[in-house]
Amino acid sequence: MTATTAIKRQQEGQDDLCPLNHLLRPLRADARRNRAKVLEAAEEVFASEGLAVPIDEVARRAGVGVGTVYRHFPTKQALFEAIVVARLEALVERGEELFTAEDPGTALFTFISELVDLAVKKKDLSDELARAGVQSEQLVAGVKERLERCFEVLLQRAQASGVVRDDINRTDVTALIMGTCMAANQHGCSESTQRLVGVLCDGFRAHADQDAGPLT
Numbered sequence: 001m002t003a004t005t006a007i008k009r010q011q012e013g014q015d016d017l018c019p020l021n022h023l024l025r026p027l028r029a030d031a032r033r034n035r036a037k038v039l040e041a042a043e044e045v046f047a048s049e050g051l052a053v054p055i056d057e058v059a060r061r062a063g064v065g066v067g068t069v070y071r072h073f074p075t076k077q078a079l080f081e082a083i084v085v086a087r088l089e090a091l092v093e094r095g096e097e098l099f100t101a102e103d104p105g106t107a108l109f110t111f112i113s114e115l116v117d118l119a120v121k122k123k124d125l126s127d128e129l130a131r132a133g134v135q136s137e138q139l140v141a142g143v144k145e146r147l148e149r150c151f152e153v154l155l156q157r158a159q160a161s162g163v164v165r166d167d168i169n170r171t172d173v174t175a176l177i178m179g180t181c182m183a184a185n186q187h188g189c190s191e192s193t194q195r196l197v198g199v200l201c202d203g204f205r206a207h208a209d210q211d212a213g214p215l216t
Helices: 003-011 029-049 055-062 066-072 076-100 104-121 123-131 136-160 170-187 190-204
Strands: none
Touching: 029 055, 029 066, 029 076, 055 066, 055 076, 076 104, 076 136, 104 123, 104 136, 104 170, 104 190, 136 170, 170 190
16 A cells, blocks of 8 residues: 555544644545645655755646645645655555465564665654654554554464464564664665564574573
């Protein structure tokens, strides 16, 4: 699922807890299309030219008037917020799709890999919002529960299949993922990120000597 699809679901009112609900009220079909075009164009522009790009350029890339952009997103910060929430919604949808994967272990590791990749590559907007005083918790309140459920379901399925060790829980997994994201951000290299994720996932795998306890 794409970020554009996710934002459309937000517009339909599926996330009542989202702090952006005042921006995500039901819209006419043409307004929804314009909003999606603005979000898609903004993603591309910010990725290629940086966050300082003026709204006029976003409007030009989207093929809409500047007034249309401001009707949906009164400030650039509002646009940043909408993109971040849409990315998280897309990630959650991806996790839910993996609930029915044939290989539970691969499903969990795939979700972890995609989450870390998103966190590292898309850190720019989160940093910009933090500088503006907007905490991530304010934005993800509506999707946090679903994200936690994704981890819980994927982890339990992987453990039940015998692929992942059974002495870890969701809290352990999320803490280690956060550490991996921090390390990957310092390296700033996709190859390093993939390597770190590989080491992380290997540590989650069940081993014959799992019950031997820590080394002394």
